[in-house]
Amino acid sequence: MSTSSTVGFRSDRGPVLIALMLSTSLIALDSTILATAVPSIVDDLGGLGQFPWLFSVYLLAQAVSVPVYSKLADTVGRKPVILVGVGLFLVGSIMCGLAWDMTSLIVMRAVQGLGAGAVLPVTITIAGDIYTVAERAKAQGYLASVWATSSVVGPTLGGVFSQFVSWRWIFFVNIPLCLLAAAMLWRGYSESLERRTHRIDYAGSAVLTVSLTLLILAVLEGGQAWAWDSWQSIGSFAAGAVLVAVFVAIERRAAEPVLPFEVFSRRLIVATCLVSVGIGAVLVGLTSYVPTFLERTTGATPIVAGLAVAALTVGWPISASQSGRLYLRIGFSPTALIGLALAAVGSLGLWVASSVPSPWTAAAACFVVGLGLGLVATPTLIAAQASVAWHERAVVTGTNMFMRSVGSAVGVAIFGAIANAVIARQGGGTSAGAIQAGSSAVFLAVLVVAAVSIAAGLLMPHTRAEDVEQGAAVTDPETEPSTA
Template identity: 45%
Template sequence: MVDNALCKERKATRRPFVLAAVILAMFMGAIEATIVSTAMPAIVADLGGFSLYSWVFSAYLLMNAATVLIYGKLSDIFGRKPVLIIGILIFLVGSFLCGLAGSMEQLIFFRLLQGLGAGAVMPIATTIVGDIYTKEERARVQGYLSSVWGISAVTGPALGGLLVEFVSWRFVFWINLPLGLLAIAGLLLFLHESIEKKKPEIDFAGTFVFLVSISCLMFLLVEGGSKFPWLSGPSALLFAAAAVAFILFIWIERRAASPMMPFSLWKVRSILIANIVSLTTGVMLIGISSFLPTYVQGIMGESATVAGFTLTAMSIGWPIASTLSGKLLLSIGYRKTTMLGGVSLILGSALFVFMSAESGPWWAAVSSFFVGVGMGLTSTAFIVSIQNSVQWDQRGAATAANMFMRNLGNTVGAALLGGVLNSRLQAFLQSQPNEDVQSLSVDSINELLGGEGHRLSSEMFHTLQEGLAGSLHAVYVVVFIFAVFSFLFLLLLKKGE
């Protein structure tokens, strides 16, 4: 039976054009996830500050994670269209300013602004599809949507590499501008909602304490073991602040009239597991997309274009699996579909663990492909299951909650894995017997990635490569551990689901 709101919308809304606008909006998210990663070695070479590498991702993801639930709630109150358009506009302003950045610190600040707008794009675009299609159509259309998103993302790494090599890294941000404007035009012209506006009840207190908690945790994970020891006063203070703020967040959410995180939705077993696995796969996704180009360029010695193509393999596996996921959900069920995805995630991450400089870019590409297949199978199944479990007035919040958990995984992952990279690299350099090598720092990687390794002695160059390779290997071990956790959680789904 079709929702009343759905019936009203279908009378006026032109679904093919709205779907096209949604695809454009999600396309921005697709290239944002890959094109910036491909450009990061060039950005570091130009602006310096390799020690701040992970903050370029963490700043964006922090604001994304902090606002995604608010946007989901606002869309349930004011409708999807106005909230999504405002989010896209903020995202475009941030993208434009990122392209003008003159230092790593400026880029990180503008990425905060970009993330503020990005919080609206992915969850509300996905929710719109859930609104304008029936339950029977959602599995097929969400599969197509993920497929189109993935196919669009194929161009991201390749385009990023080409822009870096032949134009400028700044255009990896400016390419969002025409896409976003076209998406806004499509939404304005063809999406017509019929909603009952409610008095806005925004959980500002919950949002604030969550932001404090995640910021303290991120700072601890990125700088711990590098700027200050893990067992030290600053580490203890940051951990205590994060824990207290998170406990306060839960306390506020349980008493808020309109909570940022509706914990009642988590009582449904399939939604609970989907959200937990979205967290763990979010850590995996950011670990691969953020650091693979650095490995391919810094360790394998390949160009930015080749590094981009290794990430493109993930974007090929994702849409193929998303299309399959929509069909498998109807034939073998939710549990078996997600289990297949979990196996693929383990296989792909295991291949990364065994990757070496001699493996070559094809090994990296195959590893990325299997991770993409795992992401496609699980993410599409999660979204369809969640949207089928709730009514229209909760669909925005429920979809946003799942996106929130993946964004939170991205955020924590960027900080955690960036911290692992920095601390392992610094420890390696300090352990070297040569005093000249000991004088190197994490930021010395700037020269390695900027093609200026000829300025270093042969010993220093190879030592930096060895240190970076070992540090990135540690990152991929952590990614593999999260893949195993994802699979173990999927085993908890009830048989027959």
Template identity: 40%
Template structure:
């Protein structure tokens, strides 16, 4: 089936200039990858400038929410209209959101513009990966996935360096505007060099499923961010949103079973490899956002290091990722998908343990080692999952199958940003309440802003600074325990992968 599908699109493949398309795809992926490392590095400076530490996780949650919702829609649209128009639309929307983010006057507007940016980003990574699946044969994909993963390594080195430089010497707003030239170059390359043969058919888009999915994820995100912080868990607002989420979930399942072209086709989930790969992508997505979102705050606010140093602790993760992805391409053929994924799962646990054991005195090197092991785990597992999924389905389902895996990782990111952000805010609030005194009873979650700015931190009294740093350390320690738990869950689920993956890799 796979070989037949590849030959079916032979005419378009011959007209497509594969090296140039690959370069354009890698440029689009680089734009998305560098966005993650730059924004994470710049977030302490952004919060320091705009205020609103309690909204910290919303900057990530808003972006990830729209990314998670739209990724499935884009995947389905690419199977109907082709990859090129869909990814081009997504890049343009992403660039519009990026420009607007740079003009944000406050945190609330930044969150709104991140919604727009996330809506465009939903097309970039999954469709770029799908294009590679289209233009390369099954035998070539494992090797090419290593090339794609090198994008993360390059962005890992350049992102924090550029982000730290812009924050320190120019302005944090340029971390968003830097996307514009990258996106324009990618669009030009895809427009001129990617050729597709798309059979004309009447489009059938599952608008109902998309709307219900939006309602479900939005409700869950609000509950996880606000529950236990601004709203008591037993409050009417939380109960109302929980009921709404449950109704939306049931309605979504019903809608997807009756839709002609469901936004989430459940039939692909019947394949055990896809099912397990998607579940593990969910749990690793929670881990990924927990580290990339909050590690810079710990390095800058508690360890009192610069934005550049904080960024390079994340760089270690993104360096480990492409190294492992390159190795993974070879391991897939030698030992199979399951064994490769198990090694990756073990590496995730090592990284999680290092973060649980991390103390302020350990320094950024310790944080970098933890990041590196998590990157190794992500590289081994994600590469194995993508190659496996794309080898399992035909061209007509490759877009949505790839998107389903991206969706689950993005869903993990979304839930993780909201859940772990809620845990962080809640525990900071509890710690400050339990340890307050006459001189510190005015402190709240947003007081943590002062730790993220070197000049403001220097003006804090020793008692106040120590209290704020202890509250952040204590709360992030609980977050890292949650990250470790999700690492253990990831490894346990990997054990359920079929054992006969080696034949499929050959």
């Protein structure tokens, strides 16, 4: 590992950092650029009833593939896995741009999601490899800034391409980004692995993928595409649960399990995973309901409503980049608890202010939540990474990302059920009063999630950064690969 103490573009690791930011931008842009182009896509391809699958299938493919890619990154190395991910994302983007109907576009969005499932966790893992615990907060701040920029640039680009060029360019724009990211990773990032024979857990990987697909699909589509008590919903949950049990049995016998259960016997890993679930739920609650709440209750334009939510992604990288100073001084757990408290305060402010809707108060509350989450997401992830050896780091990182996806999926279902129930009590419809009542109930639920996340944060052991990293170094049975 490089010993340079500089984190930035001019350091010896600068080219790798730029490559990681480019790779992250692929996922960040794709998560925001599509929404504003949906009307143009439907006008061109048809399939109005199918368009929600453009988002669901992408999230599903990304979520279920993360654990498999993460294990592969710990087995064969980070570089080949992330290059495969960028390649899949490139192919998916090209084919999305060439789609001839909504069905083909949905299929290619799944390919994009499979690429994203490799890119997102491995970029964060590589940052954990090449930077020390003291440096990682600043490095994660750079990566978080990509999301902040994309939250503003993405919707704008989507609107510009749809209005003045073609919606197909929201996918074609990924081509130069993919090629540049792959080239910089190929040339700038190197790792030397201890060559030994690995026994890939094919059975475990296949069963895990199918089980997660069924369970996440049931959560995403329950109450939407089908009723919660329908045979599709019950069957998906039941089959998914059975396959989880089969997966556990397979993993107990596997020589190199795709999810080594001994990692999750550690209190720190379990606590950080629970916190990640809360982060995912809070994020989806705000990003899904704040824009509609502001548009229907204050008459705000989509751009103004979007900028109010963007305040969250502005606050996040600001606090994430500075979190290192806190966790090096007071430890990971106190830093995360401060962040969770801030997120709870921001959620409380949003709920209270929902009685008198205003884009300014909503933006201020989202900014505070963003500041809080930046002090939570980065320290908890870095604590988890630093507590394990190199050969477990990608699995732990991927699991952290996966649990955030689980939180988002479950949050979508719970918040949707709450909003629909409140709106139904208001007589149904889309009146400002009904939307305000439904959104206020969701914001209260977000506050409850933030409060429960504080309880999860209290489960984290109170350890200093150097203690966690030294413990991982002592237990590492392999030589950590050299990176440049």
